[in-house]
Amino acid sequence: MKSLLATCGLLAAVTLAAPVMAETPRTAAPAGAAVYFIEPANGATISGPVNVRFGLKGMGVAPAGVDVADTGHHHLLVDVTELPGLDAPLPATDNIRHFGKGQTETQITLPPGQHSLQLLLGDKNHIPHQPPVLSEKITITVK
Template sequence: MISILTKVFSGLILMLVGMPLLLAGTPAPEGAHLYIISPKNGETFSGPVTVTFGLKGMGVAPAGIDKAKTGHHHLLINVDKMPAMDKPLPSDDKHRHFGGGQTEVTLDLPKGEHSLQLVLGDMNHVPFNPPVISEKIMIMVK
């Protein structure tokens, strides 16, 4: 009886110790760099805006594909507070998923100032550890 309880207790301890490692996200390769190729910070547009994504030190693969050193893009539009970096990124009008491996999108944004930022997600839409995030840029639509 004690032997069974010891095994169960030991298993629970191992599970609790290992859980943060599972939630930590896929390790990011050293030197991985995510950026927005275009538009440039501060640009002004009078129509649809094509956003082109850039990535160095890693490759792009569709969501659900388990291939080392690859991920897929998520574009944050007008997001003030970063989403949790230890769980799948949300999917809505402000958090756009490009799980097919796309590297650009054309947006029809309303008039006004807009922020754009990229986050690279692993095969399960979870940001890498450490997160691979672009600088936030600001654009204007007139």
């Protein structure tokens, strides 16, 4: 009986919390905002670690947690075939890399072969803007 009550209580808590999570507001992106790769170039063949430099137009960069209008921070999508949900905080995984300190460049190690890279800006809460500030997907080859 205790197990059944605990299960019902957990189910009720999850059910009640779900609408709150779904209602997280998205931050508006300014018209014309764009994120892009400075480096590497689309189609590049690279040896060793990959230097990645992020470009941003029409917005500023601010660390996660900092609430400043028209800013966000970078997320690097590596070999992502399907975009994550854009109405919730982006998960931190090997394929979705967070740069919440406001970094605008990084060096990553990838296994040899072809890889896709894409940038997605997140707001102070790691939630993509509305509309999303998303780069074109580029392809690189690592030797």
